Amino acid sequence: MxxxxxxxxxxxxxxxxxxxxxxxxxxxxxxxxxxxxxxxxxxxxxxxxxxxxxxxxxxxxxxxxxxxxxxxxxxxxxxxxxxxxxxxxxxxxxxxxxxxxxxxxxxxxxxxxxxxxxxxxxxxxxxxxxxxxxxxxxxxxxxxxxxxxxxxxxxxxxxxxxxxxxxxxxxxxxxxxxxxxxxxxxxxxxxxxxxxxxxxxxxxxxxxxxxxxxxxxxxxxxxxxxxxxxxxxxxxxxxxxxxxxxxxxxxxxxxxAQIDWRTYLWRYLVQTPTDFQGFDRRFISHGLYLDTLAGESVQVYVCIDTSGSISDHQMNLFCSELQGILGAYPHLQCQLYYADANIYGGYELKANDDIPKPIGGGGTSFIPFFEQVEKTRDLCLQGVCVYLTDGYGDFPRDKPSLPVLWVVVPGGLDMDKFPFGEIVKIY
Incomplete structure (x- = not known):
């Protein structure tokens, strides 16, 4: 043989x-x-x-x-x-x-x-x-x-x-x-x-x-x-x-790994299948997702983790991803916060606005951000929370009323350790 x-x-x-x-x-x-x-x-x-x-x-x-x-x-x-x-x-x-x-x-x-x-x-x-x-x-x-x-x-x-x-x-x-x-x-x-x-x-x-x-x-x-x-x-x-x-x-x-996290975000921006009127084909090639959302505005609450565990490279990555949100969805109302163990902001941002200088450097708690959103959110508007972080910190005991999207850097907390929300890794 x-x-x-x-x-x-x-x-x-x-x-x-x-x-x-x-x-x-x-x-x-x-x-x-x-x-x-x-x-x-x-x-x-x-x-x-x-x-x-x-x-x-x-x-x-x-x-x-x-x-x-x-x-x-x-x-x-x-x-x-x-x-x-x-x-x-x-x-x-x-x-x-x-x-x-x-x-x-x-x-x-x-x-x-x-x-x-x-x-x-x-x-x-x-x-x-x-x-x-x-x-x-x-x-x-x-x-x-x-x-x-x-x-x-x-x-x-x-x-x-x-x-x-x-x-x-x-x-x-x-x-x-x-x-x-x-x-x-x-x-x-x-x-x-x-x-x-x-x-x-x-x-x-x-x-x-x-x-x-x-x-x-x-x-x-x-x-x-x-x-x-x-x-x-x-x-x-x-x-x-x-x-x-x-x-x-x-x-x-x-x-x-096969889904861009901005695709996840889009799911939160459309309340029901009937709300979605279709993308405007003139803008898709430019990375702009423009459509009619049943006449409503959408409020996005973004928090960037500025605790001591976040490196300069990761901070630059977070800011770049925030620019991606603003550039891809220019019709959004975006409110930015920075957070370590405390909360800083919010800052109202539109597509071409400069991003404020990050503030922080202490420990990590996710609680202040979600408490602040619950206090200040407009109940008449559809909303979503986006938290850019490594995932290592104190989580609130109760699940927030708004949907939450965690955008997590390489080396961050394992996906199954997050107590609520959807988790997407960025690379």
């Missing part, structure tokens, strides 16, 4: 073991395509296909084979290849690995291959948030990535069926030799396990992750959304009963 045939058999066996261990992961595995390749050292994915080096897969014990396969499947299911956008590719790959390896480590049925990146204190965060935290670290403190595994494009041209067939299904000796000839040109047809772990010569004319063509991104997103829905159904109708806890958390983070 050839290496490729043996590795294909191992993939099948791994899928069968997943059916016993986790119906959810096993269903996702059914949506994955697998191709053997000597052009990579361990395994990698372009978002739809898992490419794996046959010899490396064979070298691993069963538990690590399952861990390796699940690692790549989770990259695909969580859309890691298309969520990068313009972020630096290697750092993004590290962030994705931290999340995926954390999910695998939660399940004692799987074992990570050697040298998998772990950072337990970050593993409950979203990939986008981890990326921002990595950016803030000095280079010497950042984890090193031995084997990048997120590809920018398919490893082989899907239209070149001859090459694909040669790479994945060669059964004859001649075809097997052809496949070996396509391995990285290091003079060896067989490479040791150590080389797999230390050698970074992927030998591909592609960068990691990145700008997959737009129509392909849409196809991938729809494909894996369907896969996640099917896996969810299978999990809930099996003895497992529900999604793995980590996957449920990441699925929630994924939904949040």
């Amino acid at each position: 050839s290496e490729i045939e043996q590795s294909e058999q191992l993939i099948s066996h791994s899928r069968l073991r997943m059916r016993v261990k986790s119906p959810f992961f096993a269903t996702l595995a059914l949506f994955a395509q697998f191709k053997a390749s000597y052009a990579i050292d361990t395994a990698a994915t372009d978002g739809k296909t898992v490419f794996y080096h046959p010899e490396y897969l064979i070298s691993l014990p069963k538990a690590q084979q399952d861990g390796l396969i699940l690692h790549e499947i989770l990259h695909m299911a969580l859309l890691h290849t298309i969520r990068r956008h313009h972020r630096e590719c290697q750092l993004w790959n590290i962030a994705c690995d931290i999340v995926v390896n954390g999910l695998i480590a939660e399940d004692k049925n799987y074992e990570l291959p050697p040298n998998g990146i772990r950072k337990p204190e970050w593993e409950t965060k979203s990939v986008e948030e981890i990326y921002e935290l990595l950016l803030q670290q000095p280079n010497e403190s950042k984890p090193s990535l031995l084997m990048p595994d997120l590809l920018n494009q398919p490893l082989y041209d899907s239209d070149n069926e001859e090459n694909n067939q040669a790479e994945t299904t060669n059964k004859s000796a001649n075809n097997q030799q052809e496949t070996i000839d396509k391995s990285p040109k290091n003079g060896n047809q067989t490479r040791s396990k150590d080389k797999f772990l230390a050698n970074n010569d992927i030998n591909l004319e592609v960068e990691l992750t990145g700008s997959i063509q737009e129509h392909k991104q849409g196809e991938l997103k729809a494909y894996w959304q369907n896969a996640m829905q099917q896996a969810n159904i299978v999990a809930r109708t099996s003895n497992q009963g529900k999604l793995p806890a980590g996957m449920e958390r990441q699925f929630k983070e994924l939904q949040s």
